[in-house]
Amino acid sequence: MIHGESYKPIIAEAAKMAIGEENIYERVFIFELLKDKNDPNAVAGAVGFSVRQPKFYVFKAKAVLLATGGATLLFRPRSTGEAAGRTWYAIFDTGSGYYMGLKAGAMLTQLEHRFIPFRFKDGYGP
Numbered sequence: 565m566i567h568g569e570s571y572k573p574i575i576a577e578a579a580k581m582a583i584g585e586e587n588i589y590e591r592v593f594i595f596e597l598l599k600d601k602n603d604p605n606a607v608a609g610a611v612g613f614s615v616r617q618p619k620f621y622v623f624k625a626k627a628v629l630l631a632t633g634g635a636t637l638l639f640r641p642r643s644t645g646e647a648a649g650r651t652w653y654a655i656f657d658t659g660s661g662y663y664m665g666l667k668a669g670a671m672l673t674q675l676e677h678r679f680i681p682f683r684f685k686d687g688y689g690p
Contacts, residue, residue, distance in 0.1 A: 592612045605669065
């Protein structure tokens with residue numbers, strides 16, 4: 565049976581080993597992408613703040629991957645009963661990535677995409 569919630573700790577541990585814990589910043593809310601002064605079509609970093617401590621961060625990067633997720637809470641799931649509590653919607657997918665990408669000048673595509681879980685006997689998955 566597929567349990568998506570069990571994948572995250574496994575993947576997170578592998579990422580920490582590969583990247584090194586000193587290079588991982590957790591609980592940092594990124595609110596602005598920084599444009600490259602030499603290339604107006606490139607992003608050179610990001611600005612954010614800690615949600616737990618009074619810290620402000622400015623990240624400089626050769627490449628930026630915007631992986632905030634979609635905007636899954638715009639629609640209500642069709643799941644009912646026990647299944648309603650086990651949908652694969654991330655409550656944190658607020659559409660902030662769309663906003664930051666649009667503000668930085670990215671071409672946004674697939675905004676019509678909507679999550680529809682596959683259903684199979686005794687379970688459901690992405």
